[in-house]
Amino acid sequence: MIQALVVLLPVVYAAAAALALIEFSTLGAGGGARTPGLPWRVGAYAAALALHVALFAARAASVTGTPSFEGWWAISALAFAVATLHLVVAARQGTSGTDPIVLTTVLVLQLAASAFAPLDTSVAPDRPIPFYLLHVTSILVASAALVLSGLHGCLYLMLFRQMRQRRLGNLFERLPSLHLLAQLMRRTALVACLLLLLGSNGGIWWAHAAQIPGFTYGDPVVILSLLLSVYFGAVAFSRRIPGLTARRASFAAAVGLLLLIASLGLFLAESNFHWTR
Amino acid sequence: MDALTPSLAGELMLVGVSHQSAPLDVRERCAVQPDRLAGYLAALRALDGVEECFVLSTCNRTEVLVAGRVDERVEKLLLELFFRAASPPQLYTHRGLHALIHMFRVAAGLDSLVLGESQVLAQIKDAAAAARAAEGLGRRLAPLLDQALSVGRRVRNETAIGLGTLSVARVAIDVAAQVFGGFTDCRALIVGAGETGMLVAQHLFSAGVGSLVFANRSQDRAAAAAERFGARAVELSAIGQELARADLLVACVDGAGHLVRLEDFPKRLDSRDRPLLVIDLSVPRAIEATVAGQAGLFYYDLDDLARVVDRNRADREKATEGTAEILVAEVHKYLSLRSYAAAAPAIAELRARFDSLREQTLDEVVGERSTSDHVRLAHELTRRLLDAALAHTKDTIRRSRSADELDREYQRYLESRTQAEER
Numbered sequence: 005m006i007q008a009l010v011v012l013l014p015v016v017y018a019a020a021a022a023l024a025l026i027e028f029s030t031l032g033a034g035g036g037a038r039t040p041g042l043p044w045r046v047g048a049y050a051a052a053l054a055l056h057v058a059l060f061a062a063r064a065a066s067v068t069g070t071p072s073f074e075g076w077w078a079i080s081a082l083a084f085a086v087a088t089l090h091l092v093v094a095a096r097q098g099t100s101g102t103d104p105i106v107l108t109t110v111l112v113l114q115l116a117a118s119a120f121a122p123l124d125t126s127v128a129p130d131r132p133i134p135f136y137l138l139h140v141t142s143i144l145v146a147s148a149a150l151v152l153s154g155l156h157g158c159l160y161l162m163l164f165r166q167m168r169q170r171r172l173g174n175l176f177e178r179l180p181s182l183h184l185l186a187q188l189m190r191r192t193a194l195v196a197c198l199l200l201l202l203g204s205n206g207g208i209w210w211a212h213a214a215q216i217p218g219f220t221y222g223d224p225v226v227i228l229s230l231l232l233s234v235y236f237g238a239v240a241f242s243r244r245i246p247g248l249t250a251r252r253a254s255f256a257a258a259v260g261l262l263l264l265i266a267s268l269g270l271f272l273a274e275s276n277f278h279w280t281r
Numbered sequence: 282m283d284a285l286t287p288s289l290a291g292e293l294m295l296v297g298v299s300h301q302s303a304p305l306d307v308r309e310r311c312a313v314q315p316d317r318l319a320g321y322l323a324a325l326r327a328l329d330g331v332e333e334c335f336v337l338s339t340c341n342r343t344e345v346l347v348a349g350r351v352d353e354r355v356e357k358l359l360l361e362l363f364f365r366a367a368s369p370p371q372l373y374t375h376r377g378l379h380a381l382i383h384m385f386r387v388a389a390g391l392d393s394l395v396l397g398e399s400q401v402l403a404q405i406k407d408a409a410a411a412a413r414a415a416e417g418l419g420r421r422l423a424p425l426l427d428q429a430l431s432v433g434r435r436v437r438n439e440t441a442i443g444l445g446t447l448s449v450a451r452v453a454i455d456v457a458a459q460v461f462g463g464f465t466d467c468r469a470l471i472v473g474a475g476e477t478g479m480l481v482a483q484h485l486f487s488a489g490v491g492s493l494v495f496a497n498r499s500q501d502r503a504a505a506a507a508e509r510f511g512a513r514a515v516e517l518s519a520i521g522q523e524l525a526r527a528d529l530l531v532a533c534v535d536g537a538g539h540l541v542r543l544e545d546f547p548k549r550l551d552s553r554d555r556p557l558l559v560i561d562l563s564v565p566r567a568i569e570a571t572v573a574g575q576a577g578l579f580y581y582d583l584d585d586l587a588r589v590v591d592r593n594r595a596d597r598e599k600a601t602e603g604t605a606e607i608l609v610a611e612v613h614k615y616l617s618l619r620s621y622a623a624a625a626p627a628i629a630e631l632r633a634r635f636d637s638l639r640e641q642t643l644d645e646v647v648g649e650r651s652t653s654d655h656v657r658l659a660h661e662l663t664r665r666l667l668d669a670a671l672a673h674t675k676d677t678i679r680r681s682r683s684a685d686e687l688d689r690e691y692q693r694y695l696e697s698r699t700q701a702e703e704r
Contacts, residue, residue, distance in 0.1 A: 163459075164556075167459070167460070168556075170573075170579075170585050172456065172585065172589050176459055180462075181460065181461065181462040182460050182555065183462030183555065186554075186555070187462075243554055249552065249555075249577075250554050250555055
């Protein structure tokens, strides 16, 4: 069951991303229906999320405890969180113009997770539920918000560049406005900042309460989380910081996304990067 | 034509002039003013042979659609009543199915000066209301016009024919919307209070622009424009000061040279949170082109925006390819509905005959010995026989005109249009 879902999930995400891309490239173009892929696109997106929930439920049942959010499974959880958070944001803003880039990112994350996540059903470490869930969920949603902030920043820079070059092409026609992209970039940065603070401190509190031996404030992930939190806090409040324009804040958010990717790489490659491993 | 499918030939006729057939001065003289429309409709109704009538008069066309026993005599009367100012090559007449196709195309915006524009739908709706008030609509034209409106909406919903603006002023607003999202906190400076400037101001005003300032060579004109939109008017020398606060600058001053120079722009524009948008719609350009190189602003001139208009126009023209299928399907639907309506009296008669035969048979065969089972059986048998007969009739109606045949008719209509244009 888990193996089948692990294989199927990237396929469905790929279908959702492909349909979003088709719709993006044909929307408003002449000669055909206005939104040819729309019903299937929404269906594929919903199916991918439903399959993802099923995968985690199956995983939770197989390990007879809390589903593990560590290692490559954490990457899969991040993919799910990004897709879900984006769905909420896109529905609130009434725009689907950013779907292709977000779903492609989700696809890459899930593809990697499906390729490398271990399928063993060893019993998960016993965690004190409230703090552990608060810590893991906050960090997960914060990371998803951070990914979205970075992606919106990238899109802002792309659209800005195209408009600056006086090319009113596809991105001009199909992406949300620069104003909305900047707003999304800053708001998701704010969510990332707050949840990173909550998640890091929740984790520290949990480690103290549980008196887990070997805990150290020097844990690289804790330090990185706090640094990212401050960094994205600056992005979130960039309108109030003189000189930190929407374009520069977008660039900062895009760099922040690279930092997150680098930290994920370290997290996966280095077993001592986070003591909970 | 099958007996069950009533012919439109000799029943329906459309005579008109449009932007494609006649110049503006002829169209002006053929136009029917709204206050005289009722009188014209009454005159039409009084014509021998005209049972139903409809007049569509817009800035781009005047068309008269009549139904009844319409022949060449009626056509002559229509020409005499409405189109004395037009010469024969400037006029067109469509009869029967071609009149129906033409009306559907007009509603779809395929015959409009601005391809795909939707204003024509409202105009048809108003004209239909006037015709209805004058008792000019009946069993032929009322459903025809209802369906024409539905065709117009369907074509715009299912194809890209109505997408993308074809007005440079509107494209300028679209560009601004793509930068600022909304306009409520946007400060706009418009240089020039001529026709284009007023059009841009109107669009911005409708979009709820936060603040609007006019600068113009003639201060009186700027003040008048400002008063109309609740804006401020400033002198050209104050442009530099206004630019320090503005988010959007639109210049629409023809033949004035460079009214806005590089030194008018504030320094360190790149430290603003959002870029300054500069749009020059003037010929020759009223804003120094070197401005485009400044950091922190987007600069567009008429050529940049015209490229968008050209692309939108090409997209709309491409979208017309997808409309033929919809129009043919809608013509088929109209003819089928007409046929069902035409067959309704015959169906009612058939139903009455079946009922009468059933009662007669019951009396003859079982007479007073009839039980409720006999009656139920007789009713059920009659109902099933009638359903079978009607299903056959409906199928015959549906098949009486194939989609291929209508498609060929649609192509013949297009060819006749092309030939008329060539003449």
